[in-house]
Amino acid sequence: MNSTDRLNLNEVCAGLDGFLAAEVYPRHERYAEILDNPRRRHDASGVYSGEAVALIKEVRQASAEAGFYTLTLPPPIGSVDLGWEGLYRLWEHLFYRCGTRMWLGHHVLAHWTKGPNPLLMHAQEPVRDRYLGALESGSKSMCFGMSEPEAGSDIWSMRSRATPVDGGWQLSGVKQWISNGSHADLAVVFAISEPELARARKGGIGAFLVPMDSPGVARGPVSPMFGQIGSNEATLYFDDVFVPDDHVVGDPLNGFGHALTGVSLGRAYNCAKVVGLSYWALDIARAHANTRTAFGSKLGDMQAIAFKLADQAIEAHSARVVAIDTFRRLDIGADAANELAIAKVVCTEMAVRTIDAAMQVLGAMGFTNEVGLSEAWQMARVVCVADGSAEILRRQVARRFLREGLPLVGA
Numbered sequence: 542m543n544s545t546d547r548l549n550l551n552e553v554c555a556g557l558d559g560f561l562a563a564e565v566y567p568r569h570e571r572y573a574e575i576l577d578n579p580r581r582r583h584d585a586s587g588v589y590s591g592e593a594v595a596l597i598k599e600v601r602q603a604s605a606e607a608g609f610y611t612l613t614l615p616p617p618i619g620s621v622d623l624g625w626e627g628l629y630r631l632w633e634h635l636f637y638r639c640g641t642r643m644w645l646g647h648h649v650l651a652h653w654t655k656g657p658n659p660l661l662m663h664a665q666e667p668v669r670d671r672y673l674g675a676l677e678s679g680s681k682s683m684c685f686g687m688s689e690p691e692a693g694s695d696i697w698s699m700r701s702r703a704t705p706v707d708g709g710w711q712l713s714g715v716k717q718w719i720s721n722g723s724h725a726d727l728a729v730v731f732a733i734s735e736p737e738l739a740r741a742r743k744g745g746i747g748a749f750l751v752p753m754d755s756p757g758v759a760r761g762p763v764s765p766m767f768g769q770i771g772s773n774e775a776t777l778y779f780d781d782v783f784v785p786d787d788h789v790v791g792d793p794l795n796g797f798g799h800a801l802t803g804v805s806l807g808r809a810y811n812c813a814k815v816v817g818l819s820y821w822a823l824d825i826a827r828a829h830a831n832t833r834t835a836f837g838s839k840l841g842d843m844q845a846i847a848f849k850l851a852d853q854a855i856e857a858h859s860a861r862v863v864a865i866d867t868f869r870r871l872d873i874g875a876d877a878a879n880e881l882a883i884a885k886v887v888c889t890e891m892a893v894r895t896i897d898a899a900m901q902v903l904g905a906m907g908f909t910n911e912v913g914l915s916e917a918w919q920m921a922r923v924v925c926v927a928d929g930s931a932e933i934l935r936r937q938v939a940r941r942f943l944r945e946g947l948p949l950v951g952a
Contacts, residue, residue, distance in 0.1 A: 550623065550626070550627055550630045550631070553612065553623070553627075553631060554630065554631065554634040556609070557609060557631065557634060557635065557638070557649065558638065560603075560604065560607055560609055560649060561635075561638055561639065561643070561646055561649070564600060564603045564604070564607075564649075565600060565639070565643055565645050565646045565649065566643060568596060568599070568600070568645055569642070569643050569645060572592075572596060575590070575592045575593060575596070576593065576596065576644070576645065577642075579769065579770050579771060580770065581593075582771065583770055583771025584771075586762065586763070587762065587763045587765055587770060587771040587772055588723040588724070588763050588771065588772075588773075588775070589723065589724065589771070589773065594724055596645060597645065597648050598679065598680070600645050600646075600648045600649060600679075601648055601649075601651075601656075601679030601680075601682070602678060602679040602680060603679075604648075604649045604650070604679065605677060605678050605679040609649055609650065610649070610650065610651050610656065610677070610679055611651050611656065611657060611677055612627070612631060612650060613627060613628040613631055613632065613650050613651065614651055614653075614656070614657060614659055615659055615662075617662070618657050618659060618661060618662060618673065618677070624868070624871075624872040625809060625867075625868035625869075625871040625872050626865060626868040626869055626872055628806075628809055628810070628813070628868070629809055629812060629813045629864060629865065629868045630813070630865075631650060631813075632650060632810055632813035632814060632817065633813040633814075633816050633817040633820075633861075634817065635647065635649060635650060635817065636813065636814050636815075636816075636817025636818050636821065637817040637818075637820045637821050638817075638821075639821075640818065640821040640822075640825075640913055640917065641818070641913035641914075641916040641917045641920065642913045651676075651677075651679075652720075652721075652810065653685075653803060653806040653807065653810065654683070654684055654685035654720055654721065654803070654807070655682050655683060655684065655720065655721040655725070656676060656677075656679075656682065656683070657673055657676035657677050657683075658676075658683055658685065658729055658803070659802070659803075659806070660729055660748065660790055660799050660802070660803060661673060661676075661750075661790075663748075663790050663791040663799060664750060664788075664790050664791075665787045667787065668750065668787050668788055672727055672750075675726075676727070681726040681727065682721055682724065682725050682726060682727075683721070683725050683726065683727040683728060683729065684719050684720060684721045684722045684725035684727075684728045684729075684775075684777075685719070685720070685728070685729050685803055686716040686719055686722070686728045686729060686730040686731060686751075686777060687699075687716070687731045687800055687803075688716060688717055688718045688719070689701065689714065689715060689716055689717055690715060690717050693718075693930075694929065694930055694933045696731070696746070696797070696800060697739060697742050697746075699714070699731065699732070699733060699746075700714055700715075700733075701713065701714020701715070701716070701730070701731065701732035701733065701779065702714060702732055702733050702734075702736075703732040703733065703734045703747050703749060703784070703793070705734075706783070708785060708786060709783055709784050709785040709786045709788070710734070710747070710749065710783075710784045710786070710789070710793070711781050711782070711783060711784075712730060712732055712749055712751065712757075712779050712781075712782040712783075712784050713757075713779055713780055713781055713782070714730075714732055714779050715761075715776065715777070715778055715779070716730065716776070716777045716779070717764070717774075717776045717777075718764065718774045719774065719775050719776070719777050720773055720774055720775075721773060721775075722760065722774070722775030722776070722777050723760055723763060723773070723775040725753055726752070726753055726754075727750065727751070727752055727753060728750075728751045728753055728777070729748055729749070729750060729751075729790060729799075729803075730748070730749050730750075730751050730779065731746055731747070731748055731749075731796055731800055732746070732747055732749065733745055733746060733747075734746060734747035734793045734794055734796075735794050738794060744794045744795050744797065745794055746794075746795075746796045746797045746800070747789060747790075747792075747793035747794065747796045748789070748790035748791065748796035748799045748800070749784045749788060749789055749790065749793075750784070750788040750789075750790060751779070751782060751784060751788070755782050755783070755784075756782070756783070757779060757780040757781050757782035757783075758777070758778070758779055758780075758782055759777070759778040759780070760775060760776075760777060760778075761775065761776035761777060761778055762775070762776055763775050763776075764776070766919070766923065767919045804928050804929060805878075805881060807927065807928030807929075808881050808882070808884070808885045808928050808929060809868065809881070811885060811888070811889060811924040811927060811928055812860075812864045812867075812884050812885055812888040812889075813864070814920070814924065815888050815889050815891070815892035815920075815921045815924060816857065816860055816861050816864060816888050816891075816892065818892060818896065818917045818920060818921060819853075819857045819860075819891065819892045819895040819896060819921075820857060821917070822895060822896045822899035822914055822917055823850065823853060823854060823857060823895065823899060825899060825903070825912065825914065826850055826898070826899035826902040826903065827841075827850065829902060829903050829906075830846055830847070830850060830902055840902065846902055849898050849901070849902065850898070850902065852898075853894065853895040853898045853899070856891045856894065856895060857891060857895055859887070859891075860884075860887045860888045860891040860892075861888075863880075863883065863884050863887050863888070864884045864887075864888055866880070867880040867881050867883070867884040878937075879937065879938055879941045879942075882929065882934040882937045882938050883934075883938055885928070885929060885934055886931050886934050886935065886938075889921060889924050889925045889931065890925065890931065892921035893918065893921050893922055893925065896914060896917050896918040896921055897918060899914055900914045900915065900918065
């Protein structure tokens, strides 16, 4: 992207601020008892309550009408091409402005697994057109079914199977940790379509579009984490689900490439999410350090506090620079897979340390639900695993570094 494009991103971020002020913040004030109270936000089974789902849908649809919802998605699904840097900048801005308390704002942009997934570009045109309008308008949502109880980072270990039958495929398996699985209308489900190729790790994995009201589909329990009473991570069951041939995404033997595309989008999103949350947390800690007094001095005048915040400001800025450099490389078509792995490790591990430091500066207040820092820490800690754990990414970086070293010139 050139300087004009980057200026346009600033203008889009300013437009997002206006939308948040008009559509998100007022809803949080009006429906605080639902949105801030976990017992109203979730039902007895732990999934989002009907009231919460309705408010999420309202925000999605309002964002679509305002022209924001699909901005981070590539054409022809997205309305404009803001590229990888645009995806990063807009998500970073949303999480910075919304933090954890104004969480409806997290639904203003179409997340790659929940909105009109870019993988739909590889679907047959009549089928894509059948679903795309409702997804782009925010009236319907989807999910990405890849992880399984015994297949996380190693997707070749998945046990879900798609067997060819007359007119299509018969799909069976269990998917776990599926974001939005409890409420999605449509799923992209990955399954072994040719066991011999899959065993050789040379292909044999297909991607299948499955309407969630199909016979044989069942939504299982969610998996609450960190002592929460609810979650948005569901278990899904597929029992001899018929998938027509026209609902296969691309080549039924080569869905692995589509899966990797999705994972790359997830890594970019997670970099933006945790850097935005880190800046939000630092703002809270800075305001507290500048106003709270102890032993006759402001906390910010104490070197122990000032240097702690300085260290985390340095880390946050460094991580942001690494991320933006990575996405600018991707935008010019460079092979930046290793840089993306580095960026995710740097950003997520920085965020855990930064948000932890912000909680420490606030003392006991830092752990309260009212402030929301502990929830931000939990969100950052989770994405140290999601879309490629830090260990898997270090393995990837090590292999390429030992083979090629680090480039000092080029993109």
